[in-house]
Amino acid sequence: MSAIADNLLAVRERIASAARACGREPGAVRLVAVSKFHPVSALREAYALGQRQFGENYAQELADKARELVDLPELSLRFIGGLQRNKLKLLLDARAAIETLASEAHARALHDRALAARASCEVMIQVNVLGEAQKGGLAPDDLASLVELVRTLPTLRLTGLMTIPPADD
Secondary structure: OOHHHHHHHHHHHHHHHHHHHOOOOHHHOOOEEEOOOOOHHHHHHHHHOOOOEEEEOOHHHHHHHHHHOOOOOOOEEEEOOOOOHHHHHHHHHOOOEEEEEOOHHHHHHHHHHHHHHOOOEEEEEEEOOOOOOOOOOEOHHHHHHHHHHHHHOOOEEEEEEEOOOOOOO
């Protein structure tokens, strides 16, 4: 087996074990493979092994890969990097889900761009649970107002929250 196959198998086994340990079905857990800096050939190999969701930190890299992988019908690209207004068009054109929405200004800008493009976009709100300086996201106290706003913007489909808890907690 290749290194990609070995790694996917190992991660899937860890996910299944953890899911069973807490009474969940392993199939209910979604694996997003972070593919930044990996060549398109690696994504194709992982796709052939059943991986469908890939996370990218950089909008331009995501857009480039989306163009090169347009022939993969079930491919789902997810933007997991810091959101910038000048990159929204790239993400919309690539039909990427955005997992790092963290401000009303970005929500409105994304909605306006999607409206102009007659598109829609899946979004997740990024929450910085403990206010860690090295992590992006909004404060938990600001979550309700952003959820309320996003729900009024018809081009955005809010599907959940994204947060990265501290590694030691």
